[in-house]
Amino acid sequence: MKITFPHIGNSYIPIKALFEDLGVETVIPPKSSKKTLELGTKNAPELICLPLKINLGNYIESIAKGADTIIITGGCGPCRFGYYCEVQKEILKDMGYDVDIIVLEAPEGNKKEFIRRVSKIANTKNIVKISKSLKNAITVLKKLNALEEMVLKARPYEVHENEVDKLYNNFIDKLEKSRGSREMINHLNNAVEMMKEIKLDKNREVLRVGIVGEIYAVIDDYCNFDIGKKLNKMGVEVHKSLSTGEWITEMLLFRSMGMSKEMKIWEAANPYIKTCIGGHARETVGNTVLYSKEEYDGVIQLMPFTCMPEIVAMSMMPSIQEEKNIPILTLIIDEMTGEAGYLTRLEAFIDLLRNRKDKRISQTVDS
């Protein structure tokens, strides 16, 4: 059994740690590239959302490298993501691939089946071993998320250009080459320490922008054309409202348990949207309101073309923009999106934010 999985951001690193701890062979799909997207687009339904197309490309490339088992997470709607596994199964079958697809979910609340699937992947029935490996993998994931957050915050202030990037890329390289969670945790601890030592010029005029939207588009840097780096280079500090770590804990502990942070987001979203409508629409609205309270300069909403929950959220954005006095830009991504046009829109938005801030500063000086 050679297991593979789709890419989402850097999550392949903790997944690699998990399976190495368990002693299961994995095939990490080649980094998402134009070829991946082309393979996916060619074989997927025309109007399905972009994440499925990239995922499908990942599988096809992994199968070429020898993978025979695919794991994906499930869900029960109402967003399309819950039915990804079935669509992908049908497509791969029609393409003539003979692969096993294991969906990580409890079908209609059947916990026994869930445990059976997990132990099949983990190649062991030892619950202690599984949960220990899982715990370590989550530690890797959380530390990695923290590092990513630091990078997005520090990059616009760096005194020597590209210093942060060099360090970050160097560590990602090291993580890819290391085996098992213990080694990775060591590397990550070092990375955080070294990040703190990078010289930053905190006196710079830097804008702050929050990123909200559909989780895959927010997290995966191939999907969003590395929006974080692009904005950083324009002198903007970036905060992403969603991370894989939070998503996983949410999946494991279930949304309904209502962790304090989530409740805060929902409360903020409440005047606009009261129920969960699938995907992250409620979080998009809630986080936008929270960013405005924290006095961010602007918010960017990212979503794949035809994403249903985000379209609902999008229709509320003009009202939020007006009532909360925060500029919002919605960027829609699909396989036809050109990078140059995308960059122009980002630049125009940042110019607008900068003018707005200058005006506000001069007004306060005058009065």
Add this chain to the structure above:
Amino acid sequence: MPIKVGIPSALLFYDYYPLWITFFEELGADVIVSKNTNKEIVDMGIKNTVDEACLPVKVFHGHVLDLKNKVDLIFIPRITSVSKYEYICPKFCGLPEMIKYSIKDLPEIIDTNIDFRKSKKNLNRTVMEIGGYITKDVKKIKNAFEIAMKEYSRYKDLIKKGFLPIDTLKKDIYSKGDFFRGKAKVLLLGHPYNIYDPHISMDLVQKLRKHNLTVVTCESFCEEAMNEKAATLDKKMFWSFGRKILGTVLSAIKNDEICGIIYLSSFGCGLDSVIGDIAERRIRRDSNKPFTLLTIDEHTGEAGVDTRIEAFVDMIKWRDEHENNLSPHRKFIHSN
């Protein structure tokens, strides 16, 4: 003066209109249904909705605008789920919000949450909440709901006999009721609000009938058989539309009476991208029935659609004449 309740004749209107209209009328309200979809309504809708929304949602906005200055209350329930463990569509869950934030100065909205995902236990409370907008008399609401349900089951019986919801809207259905006897059958798939709205579908049903074909839809299939077939899917379909459509497809594959399948989808529909694809793959894999997918949005030209329908009908007739029911063309594509 009685309260005027407006019901937009779009989206789930075609599934539930006898229930909704009778219920409000029995409560003593003056029910005003928006005009049939026309170009003006579509244009108004497009102007007032986010660009990314699908055509039916845009049309719904148009219908709400049509009612805006004519009524005291508008009925836009948040229909989250109508059967167990199933949803309608994310956009339906957020529909009242979409309307509220897209159209200004609206009359009061009846935006009761209709959610039977976990159980139907809260049915009574839901009915009371909706009725409460009109009257505080609990008995009257109960009574009105019973009468409305009777009317609704009468409507459902008509549908089972082979009438389509658009036929029941006409007054003299029985005199024209011979359009479903003993002719070649074509299965028309898609969301009811796309199929049954003559403006959105460009009168697809009548066009097919003019070609001497009987049109059957998901609604004409036996619900039990449909559910049985849908249960054979590896993962439970969590959209009610999806369960119906895929269940119908799986039964239709084995049904020799059906000589062609058309899927009418609206551009950008998230559900159709999944359901349509699975349906198409199953049909192509397990049967040799002709299948075509028609995608519509506000820019679709009628001539193009007509051409595709004519080609499809020609293909069915051509097969009928040559009787061997083989399509060398399609076989060739799939034998790589």
